[in-house]
């Protein structure tokens with residue numbers, strides 16, 4: 109289908125959070141901590157308050173009323189302690205954005221700095237074992253004896269892989285417009301991946317009953333996880349509007365987003381792999397060190413994909429976390445799987461080289477019958493079919509395995525492969541369906557974050573009702589609608605689609621109105637390993653003189669259940685793969701060791717792939733029948749495209765040059781060293 113809101117978006121009629129026309133709107137601009145750790149000694153607002161248009165100043169010197177239950181990242185101005193550089197310590201409200209910004213620059217903050225620690229290292233004495241890892245997975249798993257498996261192995265690989273901090277960079281910056289009614293009800297126009305969840309969290313922070321808060325987010329210009337949880341801008345807008353007695357907008361700059369809207373933790377990952385003479389894995393171990401803030405424990409599930417990928421008698425995964433004077437890391441497209449599979453799939457390539465085996469064949473040979481760590485049967489698993497189909501389409505059979513064997517003028521040419529995977533989960537959601545004015549209206553507090561959710565749900569509803577999609581209208585992005593899970597974890601279509609299908613079936617029974625709540629159904633699902641799989645193939649050309657890497661071809665083959673809509677799915681897969689190319693070659697946020705925070709905080713210095721970086725790229729999928737998923741038979745597709753991409757590129761760079769780069773991104777400097 110063609111995206112339903114596409115015309116509205118390209119003609120500028122689609123309204124994003126910062127764009128809602130609101131009367132008597134005031135503007136709020138934050139003041140950010142200039143130290144990484146310590147305490148605010150005092151704040152002088154005299155000059156700022158005397159500046160044109162200034163209405164009020166909020167700061168930690170006079171903490172605004174918030175609930176003690178507020179998430180520490182959202183508990184604005186409650187304490188004078190500074191947890192990281194860039195944290196909001198004050199904010200100015202004024203009659204215009206420019207006046208607010210100018211006055212924010214005139215707020216004088218005095219600090220009592222303390223020494224800070226912002227550097228993740230594998231031997232950090234503060235590393236500890238968190239209770240669980242995101243979203244709710246065991247921190248460690250252990251099966252068999254890794255030491256024994258390694259001792260019995262014919263070939264072993266032991267290597268450390270590192271990935272840097274990276275940022276989401278959605279096209280639409282985070283923004284919130286807040287309005288309080290006379291009765292004390294709050295409405296937020298917010299850039300959010302889930303309005304029901306955002307409403308609950310903001311209400312909790314403000315100490316309000318959830319019914320008193322409404323969050324509206326009809327169009328969202330990308331999120332990738334950074335808008336999955338309410339950000340300080342949402343609470344700041346609410347506090348500022350309450351203090352100023354009029355509606356307030358907080359529109360973050362790109363610089364501010366780097367500080368307060370989350371990022372992917374850097375990781376240090378050690379893999380130990382052993383295999384017998386035929387390449388059958390005898391031992392696999394994946395240990396991860398990563399960081400969180402002193403405010404909130406966020407532990408990325410980086411080793412989690414290693415629990416499900418390959419058959420092995422001994423398997424150990426472990427996560428360790430250290431709390432640093434940094435902002436809290438959070439979700440970024442395929443948290444866990446994305447950095448974890450860079451390490452595992454690089455190590456598998458190293459094992460293939462060490463064992464003298466084709467890397468596709470090595471993966472095929474180690475495909476498990478059941479999920480390795482849990483022993484659960486798979487609802488469906490078609491990794492081997494993806495690898496085989498990809499190898500066929502990509503022309504893999506002609507590959508000379510010797511590194512550095514192909515040259516095209518100055519450029520060394522190589523190809524690489526990696527597997528990808530992502531869980532197929534669902535969360536409870538509600539939906540309603542009714543007949544109005546001769547058409548069908550389906551209501552659900554889902555989020556369309558640019559994925560095409562509105563369009564996919566229209567198609568799902570039309571299928572359930574057996575009517576033309578033109579007769580169906582979806583209303584989403586408003587917490588007053590039936591409650592829904594967030595657009596995250598590649599769960600949107602599966603979670604909302606189930607509720608929409610059931611609501612439509614209920615409507616067909618009732619004749620006028622239908623409603624569904626999937627909470628109970630999800631409680632009784634059989635315990636199976638449900639995952640999507642894929643295979644990524646990359647061809648790179650590495651300039652032997654400059655070290656520049658160009659990706660001349662990239663192919664992804666995916667098995668993700670039933671694909672609801674081909675046009676939308678292709679965009680998701682290719683978008684994920686392009687983001688993976690960014691991860692492989694350019695994306696990194698550099699921690700400022702001297703002052704805390706990040707040194708590069710905009711798109712001039714944080715590089716993402718643009719059209720000129722992408723040559724031939726394609727994504728295809730295999731038809732996969734899986735009755736153990738949901739009424740659509742669909743697995744999620746929002747994140748799997750990024751998983752494995754960076755490893756495929758790194759493996760291709762090795763094949764082109766003979767250089768194994770285990771530290772992302774693969775910059776020219778690393779290749780020329």
Ligand code: MOS
Pocket residue numbers: 301331332333334336439440441442443595596597598
């Ligand atoms: Mo995605 S990182 O679950 O929004």
